[in-house]
Amino acid sequence: MALRSGATAALPAAVQGWSAALAALEPAVVHALAPLLQRVDELVARHVDVEGPDGEPEGYGGLSTRGAPERLLASEWALLDVEPDEFLRRAASRELLHVETAFRHDPPGGVTRVVVDTGPAQAGAARLVQLAALVVLHRRAAGRGACLEVGILGHAPDTWLQGDLPELLSGWLTSRQVTDAGPETVADRRDADPDAWFVVRPGLVDRLPVPARPVRQVLTVSEGTWSDAGVVGVDVVLAGERVRLPVPPAPEALRVLRGQGFRREAVPRRRTTRDGGLVLRDAILTGSGHALVGRGQGRHELVTARIVEDQLKAMPRVRRLPGPVVAAGATGRRLVVLHATAGGATVTVLGKQLRTWDGTFLEGSTLRLTEAELAGAAVLAPVHHHQGELWVGWPSAWHLLSLSTGVTVAPQAVAVVPKDGDQVVVAMRNVQDKVGAAGFGAVAAPPDARVVSGGGWLAVETGGGTWRLVHTRHRQLDVGTRPGSDVVGLVELDAGEPHLVTISAGQIVLRLVTRGAERTLTSLSGAHQRVAVHPVRPWLARDLGEGEIELHDLRRGVRIATYPGNLA
Secondary structure (H helix, E strand, C coil): CCCCCCCCCCCCHHHCCCCCHHHHECHHHHHHHHHHHHHHHHHHHHHHCEEECCCEEEEEEEEECCCCHHHECHHHHHHHHHCHHHHHHHHHCCCCCEEEEEEEECCCCCEEEEEECCCHHHCCHHHHHHHHHHHHHHHHHHHCCCEEEEEEECECCCCCECCCHHHHHHHHHCCCCCCCCCHHHHHHHHHHCCCCEEEECCCCHHHCCHHHCCCCCEEEEEECCEECCEECEEEEEECCEEEEEECCCHHHHHHHHCCCCECHHHCCCCCCCCCCCCCCEEEECCCCCCEEEEECCCCCEEEEEEEECCEECCCCEEEECCCCEEEEEEECCEEEEEEEECCEEEEEEEECCCCCCCCCEEEHHHHCCCHHHHHCCCCCEEEEEECCEEEEECCCCEEEEECCCEEEEECCEEEEEEECCCEEEEEEECCCCEEEECCCEEEECCCCCCEEEECCEEEEEEECCEEEEEECCCCEEEEECCCCCEEEEEEECHHHCEEEEEECCCCCCEEEEECCEEEECHHHCCCCCCEEECCCCCEEEEECCCCEEEEEECCCCEEEEEEECCCC
């Protein structure tokens, strides 16, 4: 039986009225999951709904002197038979007692967050319960005008999957972890959002000290009953209540666990490109090449848009990698990509080949990064090629990759300054808290000072909103920024004058700031999700908020191109 848009007749009786929530699933999957969805919804309702002045009736709410006659206490009707005059007096004085009806409603809020445990201990039937919980919580959030965000145990505590239900389910499906997260990851997530839901394996929360435990909304899942066909029941515990839930029939259950049965087209994309379906996410301007690089529909897709003669090429290219794309860098017509692989990462070189780097596998232990850290980064890490070696800017530290000496983690490296061609200069921090690079000299800076580069310049934060800008031609100047603003890039404009690109504390106003002067980029300011500045050329890419990217030349003050995509 096929689902029809806007129709509920095809839905099973247990989930009638769920058409919007279940539009992300194929009809056969809906029918198989219906009993599980219903039972999870009933369990959540019993422990989440709170008393309130409206909503669905929920039993006895006390006594009141107001109400309809049918809610009068039986003793009051007995009084009518024995003392009718007293009954009339009490009625006139509003002294008759009525049964008060209790109501329930979900706690109000703009965002519901749920953290899921996607490690090996929650594989199999537990994943089906996670799917049901996500659908139920998404439906309940949408019912009160809120949105649902999903966190993955093992990813950074402040990262959340966002979007409509098909996007959330897609991100959840591709976020399986190879190792089970420990209790400390739960504590970190709880600190990031104390009101978040947790769907985890039994015992994980219990291993935390009582002050660090989530106080409510912890749902644990474990395999319950078995038959010759496998698991037929799962035990779910929420707020101390244990229930045994049915597992969907094996054929549909296996399809779901393999990532099938999801209708990603059920919810329209926010914006598509002119070629009818291409999406660009997490875009960056990286390396010395002329390219805008980002992910595509899924984390396995890489999208590149070449900038030729200050024009964005009309037909961006899409390539699907064997694993989630985690880092990329463009140099000339060469693109160096790292994608997550079981146990580490693999290097792929697209275009002009680079010695024997293509296909090189890097073990996660040598990178000192977990698979979650590799695959869970929200933005692609930059990659720079220099004399046969690769510099990769992971959020934790820069890594130097060499075919002869292996992987070197360089926490003292604070910036890699690319030049035209396959050349870079690496800025280092020494033990005297000075930041310097070959040809730039050294700049005294606090231990946690930020460093940015661009246009052949190096900028070091020296404290109090002041930045020291230095050049290889031994030029230097101090530039002050507004309190609360963030420096997102550095460009060289007319007459070789360097400008910091800053964004206001509210992530709205963009400015170009140099010594003794600043210029507000009025036409480029507005609500942004993220901006990216090219490390060599005066180009800035900004997200317009509805999945549209604009690329600007700050030196000429013109827009190079508009690219429909999605930077969310």
